[in-house]
Amino acid sequence: MPSCPRLLRAGDLVRFDGRLHTVVALEGTAVRLVDEGQSPSVVFLAHLLSSAGFEVVTPSSVRAAVPAAGVLEGFPRKAVERAEWWQQHLVEMLTGRPLEDPHGPVRAAYDPAVRSLRQRELTKAEELEAGGHPASLKLIQRMRGRFEREGVLGLVDPRLRAVSDGTGRVDRRVVATLRKVVEDQTSRSTVSAQVLRRRMERALEAEHGPEVVPLPSRTTFYRLLSALSSGRHTLGSARTRRSLAKQPDGMFGQLTAVRPGEVMEIDSTPLDVLVVHDDGTVDTVELTGIVDIATRTLAAAVLRPSTKAVDAALLLARAMTPEPMRPGWADALRMSRSVLPHTSLIALDERLANAAAVPVITPETIVCDRGKAYISDTFRSACQALGISFQPAHPDTPTDKPHIEKTLGSVATMFSQYLPGHKGRSTEHRGVDPAAEAVWSIHQLQELLQQWIVIWQNRPHDGLRDPLMPGKALSPNEKYAALVAAAGHVPVALNSEEYIELLPRHRRTTNSYGVRINHRTYDSAELNPFRRQHSGAGDDGRGWDVHYDPYDISRVWVRNHRQGGWITAIWRHLRTAPMPMGELAWDHARRILAQRGTDAVTEEEIAQTAVALLDRAADGPEQAPVKPSAASSRRGRRDRKVAARTRTTSPPAWPRPADEPESPALPAPTEDGEEDLAKVVPLEIFDARKEAERRW
Structure with a gap:
């Protein structure tokens, strides 16, 4: 155990301001000193301890430090016994008391009060030589220095304390080359260890010449490869290997959100369930979801055969509109039965009276990856129209949006696995014929997912623990209620006009036959005052702003630049093709x-x-x-x-703007x-x- 200064006490000899002083009294935070010329002085304790050159000179002002437990574990038994033997003698030499009895009487030969450190060291050298363990004065001083700096660990042979990197005595050139081969394997397909060995040999020959570097044996190579590829999955799953390589080398950062909607993350992933489409085909679907970081609320989630840009834009609308109760749902899933502040929120939006227990959250910042659906002009325009800050993640960095990645993974483990037609996350987890088990259509599966989300909102989440009560995990709804009370967040739901604003738009002229988009003609009697006229808006002042739903081309909405609002124009061939197309x-x-x-x-x-x-x-x-x-x-x-x-x-998203009277085709x-x-x-x-x- 090393020695360290203890608290000052009266009678201690200290070095201060270049002179020796004796501590004669301690009064609160003040220290009364007397120097060698018997001149008294009073110094604040903080100033004394922080002064340059301050030193406690009194030998008796040291004490043994608290021993570190477990520092000798893993060393050879003889090395541990040797270190403990030195510890007993050094503690006795420094304190005058044996290690086993720190409060016992002081041995006269090692009394720090009457004998100097050198006298005690000489006495210990004579004692060890008389006991059959000769040790020179220089060795004792060296062991004392290591003991004071590092404790009992410093008494262990330094050669045993060297931490091995697992490479042993293998040539450093071989280690460096194999390490490079392992790093290059990250983005390549998985191969056997024998292939990696051949790559290493060829790299060594290309760099140093043939038979210049001695190659390790087969057993040594496998041991070396195991040490250098630890935690990399070099011989395992290529997907896991690439995923681990994307993680940062240092500690993970943490983004703290203090109010609902401050930061939300959006992403898409294939759902591990086969569904029956309307044409009878059995295929997979994609799940697109948006999660709030502060509350872990899955604000909205939709299923589509493939995700388009408009799906991501309309998902924002679903997150900002109440989720209605559906027929057959349990009454316990109502917002009025939950912990959400239903009474105060219903005064802001009457639709919450029949809403499910999913909070309405208005995003402030959206974090997404660089998929085509999210970096498109449609999604960017939707974020800009709603005043949402658009924040794309770094390329190929899923750790920039870990919450949505984990949430979508929870959907797979807590929802998809219980459904018929579950196909597993990969072919190695797939059953014989999951397509034969598929019974749910995509519409029915969407209804089940919506109900599961309400249950998710009331389930304790391990990432929502109160710092003052870490033993209790809150549910997303409980966290939302707590943050609303603290941050005063008020959700603003979308109306029908804001819903139209999220749709893709074109600039078109109003002709005598109406407006035309992609060879389709739309017309309405409300366009009569504006036919063959300029809108007076935009860069050229000619075109009219037309918004349309790419999933239902039966109608479009023309912005009324003169009087405000929207004009609903119906497709002229709607009766020819009555199916929503x-x-x-x-x-x-x-x-x-x-x-x-x-x-x-x-x-x-x-x-x-x-x-x-x-x-x-x-x-x-x-x-x-x-x-x-x-x-x-x-x-x-x-x-x-x-x-x-x-x-x-084909079914319109909710809430759908009210249908206008159909114009005659x-x-x-x-x-x-x-x-x-x-x-x-x-x-x-x-x-x-x-x-x-x-x-x-």
Whole structure:
């Protein structure tokens, strides 16, 4: 145990201001000193201790420090016994008392009050030599210095204290080369250790020449590889290896949000459940969610066959609007039955009277990755219109948005695994035929997800612990109620006009026949005063601001730049194609007609072709599948995907702006001789084993 200064006491000899002083009295924070010339002085204790050159000279003013427990664990037994033997002798030499009895009588030969340190060291050297353990004065002084600096650990042989990096005595050139091979393996496919060994050998030959560097044996190489690849998953999962490489080298930062909506994170991930689409196909879906950091509230989540930019924009609208109670839900899921401040919030929005127990949160800052759906102009415009700060994460850095990553992972473990059709997170976790178990449609699964989110809001979350009561985990709703009371946050829900503002927009002129978007014509009687007129807004002052829903092209909304508000214009061929149709189906129908070589394609032809496409995809193949061409197979898969996404997104998002009275459709020209569509012939599944058994 090293010696260290204890508190001052009367009679101690100290060095202060370049002279020796004797402490004659301690009065509170003041110290009375007398120097060698018997001149008294009074100094504040803080000033005395912080003065340059201050030193306690009295030998008796040292005491043994508290021994460190467990510092000798892991060392050889003989080395531990040797260190403890030195500790006993050094403690006795420094304090005058044996280690086993620190409060016993002081031995006269080692009394610090009457014998100097050198006298005690000489006495200890004579005692050790008489006991059969000769030790020179220099050795005793060296051991005393190490003991005072490092404690009992300093008495252990320094060669045993060196921490090994696991590489042993292997040539440093081999270690450096193998370390580089392991680092290069991060972004590559997983290979065996033998491949890595060959890469190391070739790198050594290229850098130092053949047979210049001695290569380790097979056993040594495997031991060396295990040490250098520890925690990297070099021989394991490539996905895990890349994920670990993205983590920062230092300690993780922490972002503290003190009010709901201060920082929210949005992301998309494939859901590990197969669903039955409206056309009968079984396929996966994507889950897009937005989570609030302060409360861990899953403010909104939607399921789509694939995430588009407008999905991310409309997700903001869902987070800022109350979640209504649905038929069949338990009454315990109502907001009025929860811990949320329902009474004070209902005065701000009457829709909360029949809302579920999910708080309405207005985002202040949105953190997202750099996916196309989030860096698009549509999503950026939505954030700008709502006054939300758009904060994209660093490229390929999922740790910038860990909360949404963890939350979406919780959906997989706490929701998806319980559903029929669960396919696991990878092929190695997949069952024999999960597609045969799929029974839920995407609409039904969305309803189940919405109900699960309400349950999530009332479940204790391990990341929401009160600092004053760390033993209790709060639920997202409890945390929201606590932060609202402290921060005074008031949610502002969206109205129908704000909902329209989130939709994609175009600049169009108002002609005599209405407005046209992507070969579709929309018209309304309310446009009569503005036909063939300039809006007076925008860069050129000519175009009118037109917003549309890409998942329901039956109507658009034209901004009334003269009187304010919106004008709802109906698609003129809505009765020709009564099914709510999406932009994706419309564009796909146009491409089909373009491939046929049809000139001057009319709007009605496109509408009829799109409806026929959706009907054909929903009916399925008319005959047993045969081997088709690659082009027809691609068309078939594209048709099914278009049909699935169009039918999925046909129901309007809630809250939907109130429908305006439908304007009478203008007479549409009719054409005869419509060409029949080609049959969809699916492609067989390629079986390598079965193919190998065939005789050609």
